[in-house]
Amino acid sequence: MERLTVTLGERSYPITIAAGLFSDPASFGPLKDGDQTMLVTNETLAPLYLDKVRSVLEQAGVKVDSVILPDGEQFKSLAVLDTVFTALLEKPHGRDTTLIALGGGVVGDLTGFAAASYQRGVRFIQVPTTLLSQVDSSVGGKTAVNHPLGKNMIGAFYQPASVVVDLDCLQTLPARELASGLAEVIKYGIILDGDFFSWLEEHLDALLALDGKALAWCIRRCCELKAEVVAADERESGLRALLNLGHTFGHAIEAEMGYGNWLHGEAVAAGMVMAARTTQRLGNLSESEVQRIITLLQRAGLPVTGPKEMSADAYMPHMMRDKKVLAGELRLVLPLAIGKSEMRGGVPHDVVLSAIADCQQA
Amino acid sequence: MERLTVTLGERSYPITIAAGLFSDPASFGPLKDGDQTMLVTNETLAPLYLDKVRSVLEQAGVKVDSVILPDGEQFKSLAVLDTVFTALLEKPHGRDTTLIALGGGVVGDLTGFAAASYQRGVRFIQVPTTLLSQVDSSVGGKTAVNHPLGKNMIGAFYQPASVVVDLDCLQTLPARELASGLAEVIKYGIILDGDFFSWLEEHLDALLALDGKALAWCIRRCCELKAEVVAADERESGLRALLNLGHTFGHAIEAEMGYGNWLHGEAVAAGMVMAARTTQRLGNLSESEVQRIITLLQRAGLPVTGPKEMSADAYMPHMMRDKKVLAGELRLVLPLAIGKSEMRGGVPHDVVLSAIADCQQA
Numbered sequence: 001m002e003r004l005t006v007t008l009g010e011r012s013y014p015i016t017i018a019a020g021l022f023s024d025p026a027s028f029g030p031l032k033d034g035d036q037t038m039l040v041t042n043e044t045l046a047p048l049y050l051d052k053v054r055s056v057l058e059q060a061g062v063k064v065d066s067v068i069l070p071d072g073e074q075f076k077s078l079a080v081l082d083t084v085f086t087a088l089l090e091k092p093h094g095r096d097t098t099l100i101a102l103g104g105g106v107v108g109d110l111t112g113f114a115a116a117s118y119q120r121g122v123r124f125i126q127v128p129t130t131l132l133s134q135v136d137s138s139v140g141g142k143t144a145v146n147h148p149l150g151k152n153m154i155g156a157f158y159q160p161a162s163v164v165v166d167l168d169c170l171q172t173l174p175a176r177e178l179a180s181g182l183a184e185v186i187k188y189g190i191i192l193d194g195d196f197f198s199w200l201e202e203h204l205d206a207l208l209a210l211d212g213k214a215l216a217w218c219i220r221r222c223c224e225l226k227a228e229v230v231a232a233d234e235r236e237s238g239l240r241a242l243l244n245l246g247h248t249f250g251h252a253i254e255a256e257m258g259y260g261n262w263l264h265g266e267a268v269a270a271g272m273v274m275a276a277r278t279t280q281r282l283g284n285l286s287e288s289e290v291q292r293i294i295t296l297l298q299r300a301g302l303p304v305t306g307p308k309e310m311s312a313d314a315y316m317p318h319m320m321r322d323k324k325v326l327a328g329e330l331r332l333v334l335p336l337a338i339g340k341s342e343m344r345g346g347v348p349h350d351v352v353l354s355a356i357a358d359c360q361q362a
Numbered sequence: 363m364e365r366l367t368v369t370l371g372e373r374s375y376p377i378t379i380a381a382g383l384f385s386d387p388a389s390f391g392p393l394k395d396g397d398q399t400m401l402v403t404n405e406t407l408a409p410l411y412l413d414k415v416r417s418v419l420e421q422a423g424v425k426v427d428s429v430i431l432p433d434g435e436q437f438k439s440l441a442v443l444d445t446v447f448t449a450l451l452e453k454p455h456g457r458d459t460t461l462i463a464l465g466g467g468v469v470g471d472l473t474g475f476a477a478a479s480y481q482r483g484v485r486f487i488q489v490p491t492t493l494l495s496q497v498d499s500s501v502g503g504k505t506a507v508n509h510p511l512g513k514n515m516i517g518a519f520y521q522p523a524s525v526v527v528d529l530d531c532l533q534t535l536p537a538r539e540l541a542s543g544l545a546e547v548i549k550y551g552i553i554l555d556g557d558f559f560s561w562l563e564e565h566l567d568a569l570l571a572l573d574g575k576a577l578a579w580c581i582r583r584c585c586e587l588k589a590e591v592v593a594a595d596e597r598e599s600g601l602r603a604l605l606n607l608g609h610t611f612g613h614a615i616e617a618e619m620g621y622g623n624w625l626h627g628e629a630v631a632a633g634m635v636m637a638a639r640t641t642q643r644l645g646n647l648s649e650s651e652v653q654r655i656i657t658l659l660q661r662a663g664l665p666v667t668g669p670k671e672m673s674a675d676a677y678m679p680h681m682m683r684d685k686k687v688l689a690g691e692l693r694l695v696l697p698l699a700i701g702k703s704e705m706r707g708g709v710p711h712d713v714v715l716s717a718i719a720d721c722q723q724a
Binding site: 078081082085086089090092094095113116117118119120121142143144147148149150153154155156157323 | 440443444447448451452454456457475478479480481482483504505506509510511512515516517518519685
């Protein structure tokens with residue numbers, strides 16, 4: 001078992017990472033006999049895990065109601081959020097209730113925002129079931145729903161009371177989703193920790209084989225790295241932007257190809273290679289370092305080139321809508337070495353376009 | 363001009379109270395040349411004040427977009443909130459935008475929650491136009507929308523960057539709305555400040571005549587009193603409950619009679635007399651003190667008895683749904699003297715019922 005604390009003053013919380021946590025009521029941290037909870041999950045996960053979690057909590061005397069959402073990013077909406085409020089009010093649940101988010105990023109983000117805003121804030125426990133949500137959304141306190149005019153446009157910064165990562169969930173995760181999570185894992189190595197990148201080169205096969213010890217340490221290290229960044233910059237003014245490596249390019253791919261056709265991690269993987277090629281063209285990264293990045297991503301089953309139907313010119317309009325754009329100037333997170341990165345403005349557009357072209361499929 | 367600061371650490375903010383503020387760009391505090399704003403108001407207030415505020419801001423180089431909401435408590439909903447997000451995204455407005463709430467409690471609560479959740483939080487300026495919102499919602503950071511199953515069930519604690527109280531708005535406020543605001547004003551005297559209650563006895567006619575100096579001082583004192591309570595108890599665990607004097611009874615009247623038939627302040631006025639009669643029956647308040655309360659409320663044009671069609675028994679089911687109910691026990695804010703109050707549990711229901719009956723119309 002791995003256990004760490006995200007340090008945020010009085011809003012600090014523990015993350016517990018192990019197999020078999022759903023069989024142990026002690027996993028669900030601050031919950032105790034007599035507590036009322038609303039478990040939010042989706043229709044794909046409910047048949048797999050809902051009864052199991054419900055029964056272990058009920059054995060501990062915790063009351064468990066549930067809401068089952070439709071599965072998919074298109075349901076991360078205000079309308080679906082409202083169904084959670086309705087479920088809470090119909091029972092009714094008071095200010096002392098606890099929301100439990102059992103699912104990936106969509107369930108976690110939506111449930112977190114429901115917890116942030118129900119009666120102006122109730123307790124909330126994250127139970128991320130995908131590798132991506134385990135290494136990404138379980139730290140940082142970002143909650144949100146989408147608006148038809150923009151992703152994650154409505155939300156709150158709101159911290160969970162605890163995060164429970166049961167590694168057994170990864171056994172039922174589709175291989176493409178696992179790879180998508182690994183893209184974010186590899187990202188932490190590139191931007192912040194060269195030793196972790198080397199560890200990944202050594203242990204990637206173990207991770208792909210779902211080796212429990214390797215997974216637990218890997219998830220712990222990603223959470224630690226993200227927690228350090230978030231603790232230093234909770235509201236995203238500077239340092240936290242580094243976590244966006246590959247995302248400016250990746251969001252362009254997602255938007256151009258239609259959300260869901262390229263998984264987020266797949267788009268970020270290709271985007272990280274584009275960022276690396278940009279730095280290389282600026283003289284800050286060697287070909288051998290770029291090749292280490294490409295090789296590791298490929299071993300994880302991730303794309304390292306953009307969609308062949310998308311020209312370099314098609315990226316720029318999307319990239320100029322990025323949240324990091326300031327006064328009309330594109331700003332990019334660039335890897336300066338494996339384990340070191342910075343945000344840089346004023347990169348000439350022709351360099352960026354050439355770097356994208358470097359990553360076009362033949 | 364009166365000016366005070368609500369002290370909440372890095373979220374402290376100023377309240378400015380004077381006539382003629384809408385003619386002076388300096389009133390709108392942190393806004394400066396080049397800032398982008400979204401002014402939210404309603405269809406009743408827009409013809410009265412929108413052009414005036416827009417033009418003074420535009421003279422100062424501030425860009426002003428606007429959303430005009432329908433007028434009424436029934437529009438304090440998630441659906442109407444979404445129209446504010448749509449307006450923001452259509453322009454689009456970035457994280458550096460400022461929302462301006464020009465209106466009473468409905469506009470202020472909804473706009474505050476829009477500011478709290480748009481892109482996870484943007485700046486927000488309150489411009490309360492009713493006496494009630496000037497003395498109540500301009501301090502405390504409570505923002506919310508209603509759900510069909512409960513009022514103010516979806517929201518956030520979120521502080522404005524500044525509050526601008528232009529006394530000229532009260533010139534167009536209907537007399538019943540002014541009286542409703544005075545109920546909350548008188549409440550501050552009863553629960554916290556006997557000297558202020560005496561001042562009100564002396565200056566009530568000046569307030570009813572909309573004397574600027576009296577109004578400014580009165581609003582300032584209410585904001586000060588509320589700010590002291592909120593600073594001590596931002597998230598409403600104890601002391602802040604005192605602000606609910608009369609509200610447990612009052613909410614029962616509002617719910618039973620249908621929201622909007624009795625104005626909030628009218629129901630609170632009758633409720634404060636019921637709370638006073640309860641304390642009197644428990645031996646903590648003299649008949650002469652109760653009479654001082656009744657006389658002042660009557661002078662303000664407020665009811666001091668419940669609706670004649672509502673029996674004492676009709677109150678209790680509503681009162682037991684109050685947020686202060688703990689483990690099934692009714693808890694009431696009771697005035698112990700003029701200027702002193704406490705929250706008390708375990709008051710026998712028959713005493714409460716008798717106190718309500720004391721306040722029945724003959």
